Amino acid sequence: MQPTNPSSGNDAARNAYQWAVVDPDRVALIQHEEETTFGELIGRVNLISNHLRDLGLEAGDVVAGFMDNDPAYWAVSLAAQQVGLYYVPINSHLKADEAEYIVANSGAKVLVAGPAQAALLHAAGTATGAVHRYALAEAPPDWMPYAELGRGYPPAAPENRVAGAIMGYTSGTTGRPKGVKRQVGQESPEAATQRTLDMLGSFGLASSNGVHLVCSPLYHAAPAGFATGALHLGHTLVIHTKFDAAQVLADIERHSVTNSHMVPTHFHRLLSLPEEIRQATDTSSLEVVVHAGAPCPVSLKRRMLAWWGPIIWEYLGATEGIVAIASPSEWAAHPGTLGRPAAGAVQILDELGVEQPARTSGRIFFKSTMPFEYLGDAEKTEANRFGDLVTVGDLGLLDEEGYLFMQDRRNDLILSGGANVYPAEVEQALIDHPAVSDVGVIGVDDDEWGQVVVAVIQLNPGFSAGDDLRAELDGFARTALGSYKRPKRIEFLEEFPRTPSGKLLRRQLRDLYSSAAPRTATAPSPL
Template structure:
């Protein structure tokens, strides 16, 4: 029987969370033990169902993961990697990568995730900022980095060692037992670089305790239960893919699906059916593609999914309604930040009302405020910056790697600033309004782009859209929309006017786009977040 949100908050206890992990604050804690080794006593407990685009499959138990990552830990030690060193991974969803991450934590080193779509400059920025000692990658990715000035070692998963061994021959030459390096809750475990929506990415450091602080999200928002088969589609080069889609669900001892291949709607449906997936999370772009594929495709598959979740950017209400109609279940939208974790969510474990387009309600034990530039909370219904009250001790962001000045800029009194805007309705639900630097000031009105974008998405012509403020002599700024059309529609002046009127009638006379520009695609980060600042750079030219 589902609880309500109020009961969830009132009954939440960090002591119960610590008990689940058999851990107490101040004691040693190692992420590899929490997500893998402690479940390995049962030799039959399945950790990962792995599959690639060609249909090759592997099944890994927790015991196999433990043994193989123990061997990999010996490999890292043999290469001179020690506690506190940084190890980067530049691979797709490979088992070699998952094992490498576990081994990195086992020796007390710090893992630095990289995304395989990055080009040379993006990779070198991150590895230099983090000061890595070793890069785990393959020949294809290593070919991007023919840089003689590199100061780190490279270990190839598809190459030969100096003694002529393959990667797995090298790993298997070491024993399968390993004593974990003692690590504490404040010892760094991951340096995750921000997605760079507003400037150069910064390395956000988190400690070994972060796996414990992720528990409320995994347990209540995603509602991962012991008998779930969990499938999260995000790439491991990003925070959500690394933690929420792989290692955090493993910390609950469940079986997960890891798919190495591009997102294709029909392939995802095949995987959901084949592995009897019950709990599914993906980015809004994927859900929009599933909606665009239509409801007829669904009839070919016998799906068991009971819980849908989304994170990464705001989820359009129209997509939520499509899933309610065709799957009998809403998508539960979640909000978080690299530095903060998942802090405002719709909770799959509750009977809370889902308001399509809303981020939901604060995670238990956190005080989330909406504040103005002075650090004062705004009135209900007004737009403010999403901020976390740091005074209660639940929030434990360690700061940006080697950038104390950037860490200080994120704090205002007792508040940690996310850089995102939201408003709160009369029932306490949060509604995303854009980045703090995305706010549009028009004739004295503060307009967040997301509400306008959500409205435009309800028009059948619109596949994707982004809204910015364009300088205007009279109003300061006007609302301008960039629109990617669905395939059956053609750009025209008449359609532009139709879209403006559509928003004016559904929202208000001050929020509608006074300009609509049709484009083939929106500029996005590699993780799929819209880069409005690039659109703003060109706004005067159009």
């Protein structure tokens, strides 16, 4: 049974819900050789939407997903977003207590978890705040199988459809994540998805015929947003669970992939493949590849452009919104730029809110795509505002022609392989080790990862620096941090560069440890 039409008439589809009506046999998803059509996907979406309403969820309530890349991501998120709910994607690599915090903080009433994630929560004995919990595979005690979500409910589109939203979590200087919350329940799903399609059009993506490769984690706002946008366009999504450079190339050729979202780490790994493999693979189907998530070295970008041609777009963005977009031609003419924002869309301000002249550094303020607040944090919400502009703390400048260049990442944020790592959180995990007197965590530039996490440690008396202690500290970090947050390097420092008020001077640590070789050092004077 096909779902009922979510809008009147059989006009050209403008989102995945409508593709299920006008072209139900069109392939929506491919993963592990298994295909899902739009009719099948939206039929499942409608079952879940109707079940969520029957569970008592109302517009503004929350559904959370804690899973690896899986077709269930779209079944659950699209279901939530057509009945006015927030969908909260949770990083699938988080520890149990980290995930538990997000579930509780968001107020999620329903949690859908992957096999490993459900087992992790069960083994840790965490009692998630979600009233209804579903596992994608064998369900632990007190959980329901995911197959039961929607079972027995009508596959017709729910009545009185209303748009919900993704509520991604992004951390602050304390390391505690905060939900980026936008208003819901005030427009139709068609109106909401049209904004997504308009955004894709800014990158030259407008055709309804295409194949999108998903090779980044869907718990990140950017790859999930671009993939879902491509789905709404009518594209087929080829879903990878993790990034494998050889498999990415093979699937680009095999499925005639036309577009994808990547990070510079992916470029590095693709270019590291043997030349004979790269040259033997046909990538001519590619039309648009979008990247962000970490600083991209100019030399790396030039090598990718030489290989794939002028199809690579770059942008600066955050969960809070897109700041600027650089087309391939703009980047070629202004290497390193993040694009030229529309007049008034971006301003460079100093700490007093004074707009800076061309080529003068300051904080990057921009007009957010939609109004938002940080869930439960009015102070943080207010702190990042200046009139109708917002900032996430990035430092940059505009040149005389209005092209944007970024100079430093937001505050002390580390971006490693496209993932956000907050130093305070890593420091808090390491400071509890008996050997650690003081600790500072920094990001150091790396060709493959963009940045790698480096922990600089001052030891307590009675402990000796060396590889044995490095191994012990690494093991200690494993008990408290997700894999992508753990330091790739551990360094030892005799005296820490702190101001008289106790503020850590991270820039001096970066200057000390910009090279790759581990060493024990003495910090320069902070004065």
